[in-house]
Amino acid sequence: MASYLGFHNTTLPHDLSGSSSLYSSVNFDDLNWAEQKWAEWYMFIGxxxxxxxxxxxxxxxxxxxxxxxxxxxxxxxxxxxxxxxxxxxxxxxxxxxxxxxxxxxxxxxxxxxxxxxxxxxxxxxxxxxxxxxxxxxxxxxxxxxxxxxxxxxxxxxxxxxxxxxxxxxxxxxxxxxxxxxxxxxxxxxxxxxxxxxxxxxxxxxxxxxxxxxxxxxxxxxxxxxxxxxxxxxxxxxxxxxxxxxxxWGTRHWLPFWSGAEHHDFHHMAFVNNFSTSFRWWDHWLGTDLKYQAYRKRIEASKASERAKIEAAENLTIEASGLAAERALLARSGESKPKNVRVGEVVAPDGHESAPTNLLKVNAESKKSR
Structure with missing residues (x-):
């Protein structure tokens, strides 16, 4: 068992074995390097x-x-x-x-x-x-x-x-x-x-x-x-x-792993994808339906247009996420959010508006017309 963690090493300080009541019955020659250092730490602190x-x-x-x-x-x-x-x-x-x-x-x-x-x-x-x-x-x-x-x-x-x-x-x-x-x-x-x-x-x-x-x-x-x-x-x-x-992320070789792609959607959409490591609870309880529909729309697009489609989808999802957050806060009795999410813009009257990047895209599209 001593060879499982760390390299085997029997070179120890002369006063290590038996120097502490914590290890009075331990034969340090049977321990690997990591186990010896572990014991040394505890004896050093005391x-x-x-x-x-x-x-x-x-x-x-x-x-x-x-x-x-x-x-x-x-x-x-x-x-x-x-x-x-x-x-x-x-x-x-x-x-x-x-x-x-x-x-x-x-x-x-x-x-x-x-x-x-x-x-x-x-x-x-x-x-x-x-x-x-x-x-x-x-x-x-x-x-x-x-x-x-x-x-x-x-x-x-x-x-x-x-x-x-x-x-x-x-x-x-x-x-x-x-x-x-x-x-x-x-x-x-x-x-x-x-x-x-x-x-x-x-x-x-x-x-x-x-x-x-x-x-x-x-x-x-x-x-x-x-x-x-x-x-x-x-x-x-x-x-x-x-x-x-x-x-090279974990989700690409472990299909049920959540990963950044899964949780990032939660922050963007505000709803769906509540799990942390695995995807199964969201799947079993139907809290990934919006996410699944989002992924299907992107994957159904042509490869040459996928980046453009995904960017547009992200803007739509984020806007709906802001609306969902406002609705939830309204149910709590808060009419004017005090802690606006990064990426949003606040209008002069104090109310939230669309995401910053959404406003930029709209402005650019108007200029191009």
Whole structure:
């Protein structure tokens, strides 16, 4: 088992084995490099709660912003525009900085306390944290798959709840500020939304740990599996909000994967496509009908005219999305939206009008007549 994660290495500090009561019964010669470094970290910090908290938060920040950074660079390279889902809607540096500031504030005020309290909760529910060796890769793989399915199911129904009048007005509206999302906007959300949707991400592992202690004692869960799950989840969330449908994207070889193409439509149309990782809940419950019709119209067009047809479809869909948002806000009692989505224009009387790019297209068409 020691050879599953990392390279085997028996070169250890002389005082490593037996230097901590956490590992008094562990033979470090049987551990691989990754497991040894894991144990060294916990012994170096000395406090498992502190060690897990620091490692969890730092990992989250590195993975999230590390995954976003390439997309920030790509947004500045015209070559990649060919795969942009809403061409011409490239976030400005100001928009990205505004988004980054709110995301960082959320990370340090909302997510950090959650992450810090995770270790005691994990230990309480029977999850292995500092222990070594790690589980086999096959065990990690099927457990992560279960977490994906759980989170996708939770997210779908929670997301639909967030689109009810009062929940949208007071909470979810902030996330829909960008009708053409970008990577950094994956966690651009109200603190309450972060808590709600975060429950789907961490609730699966905690529920699994509880079940493993009660009705499934022969199976255990290690926090390293949870870390791998969180890494995949962060990659998925950033990809879904990237605004690009790259030909090497996951959805092109995993047909039921949502990906950016699926979720971008949700931001553009406001309705449909509420799932996060997989497409099946939207398909089963009929919340992708508008999306499917949109795709059929584009795919039925001639290849030589497809880009033009898609651009026109996007304008129509976005305009209908703005109307749907206004209707939902009207049901909540809000007559004049205070947080207009990027891409819209506000008339002098304070009411929303058509998307900016739609107005530009109309103006250009009039000039050409």
């Amino acid at each position: 406090n498992p709660v502190l060690a897990t908290g620091i490692m969890s938060f730092v990992m989250h920040e590195i993975v999230y912003f590390g995954r976003c950074l390439p997309l920030v660079i790509i947004d500045r390279i015209p070559y990649f525009n060919r795969w942009k889902l809403q061409p011409g809607k490239v976030p400005t540096a100001r928009e990205q900085w505004e988004c980054t500031k709110l995301v960082l504030l959320s990370h340090f005020t909302v997510e950090l306390p959650q992450i810090w309290g995770f270790h005691p909760m994990a230990e309480y529910f029977g999850m292995s944290t500092h222990s070594v060796p790690f589980p086999a890769l096959t065990t990690i793989a099927w457990q992560v798959a279960i977490f994906f399915v759980f989170e996708d199911t939770f997210h779908y129904f929670a997301h639909r709840w967030l689109h009810t009048p009062m929940m949208y007005k007071h909470i979810h509206k902030l996330h829909h500020k960008f009708s053409a999302p970008f990577g950094l906007a994956a966690e651009y959300a109200h603190p309450v939304e972060v808590l709600i949707l975060g429950t789907g991400t961490i609730g699966g592992p905690l529920l699994f740990a509880i079940l493993s202690q009660t009705i499934w004692p022969q199976v255990s869960l290690h926090i390293v599996t949870v870390y791998i799950w969180i890494i995949f989840r962060l990659f998925q969330a950033v990809e879904a909000h990237s605004g690009y449908d790259f030909p």
